[in-house]
Amino acid sequence: MLTIGKLAAETGVKVPTVRYYEQIGLLPPPERSSGNQRLYGPLARQRLAFIRHARALGFPLEAIRDLLSLSDRPELPCSAADAIAKAQLAAVQARIAQLKALEQELQRMVIQCAHGTIADCRVIEVLGDHGQCAHDHHTVPEAME
Amino acid sequence: MLTIGKLAAETGVKVPTVRYYEQIGLLPPPERSSGNQRLYGPLARQRLAFIRHARALGFPLEAIRDLLSLSDRPELPCSAADAIAKAQLAAVQARIAQLKALEQELQRMVIQCAHGTIADCRVIEVLGDHGQCAHDHHTVPEAME
DNA sequence: CTAATGTCTCTAGTAACTATAGCTGCAAGA
């Protein structure tokens, strides 16, 4: 049995994050020692590793919640899990496409600037007028985490 | 002079967002009508367009705050503005690289799954064990917005 | 035994908004 600090060290998660995951119901309330400290077994360690790995792959916590409850029912068909992964893949790809458009515009701005005064700065000029842009990049990039 | 609704419609910003920008000091407090309603002139419209365009290119509001105060001093050299743009470009490129690693892992998971039961699902299996991954993708992707 | 570290709960803060509640302003139709 591990205390929360050892569990956190083993999985590379911070201690408050472990408590946070418990608070929102991603981790079940663990046993407690006589002094009321949390004690974790190997199952909890596995579950936490699953959560962290899914987070590292960009899955939102709500998706991870669904994936965890699916993984608790091994006899079910995995189509629901696959759908979650596919949706995440699509989100990642959409974000990459959007960021590539931003990259091009930023690069144009930076390259075209003659490094004189603000009055002539290409960066300031382009930011003030989207007509100077080559691409659309219309929407504000949304957070994926 | 425009009311907040017209200004929002013209710039494609939502009304509460305009008030939010004023609240955090990105937009100056505008004139008010006799009935206490906000009235905006062309300078405010230009400033709001600048903010939105910079947001669309992924700049955080703090960077936009700096860019705006730079653009108010046209006689200064533009190196500070260029540095902000370069930092944003670097952030975008770093994010793209990270997302490409995620994309590959997600694609592997999705492709390798045989679509049987959860017990055999490659998605669930890989999420539970980073050893199954081909890349490192170690860190959790941070929001850029 | 004592001092240092670890853990406990609870609250608040982060970024950039968005949504809600409950009030007032204002223009047009009956």
Place this chain on the structure above:
DNA sequence: TCTTGCAGCTATAGTTACTAGAGACATTAG
């Protein structure tokens, strides 16, 4: 003129996924 309905006002709380702090208790090393 009345009214109805949208627009605008303030202020507060919710979103995501944590992170940081305060103040008290538990455990462990020396």
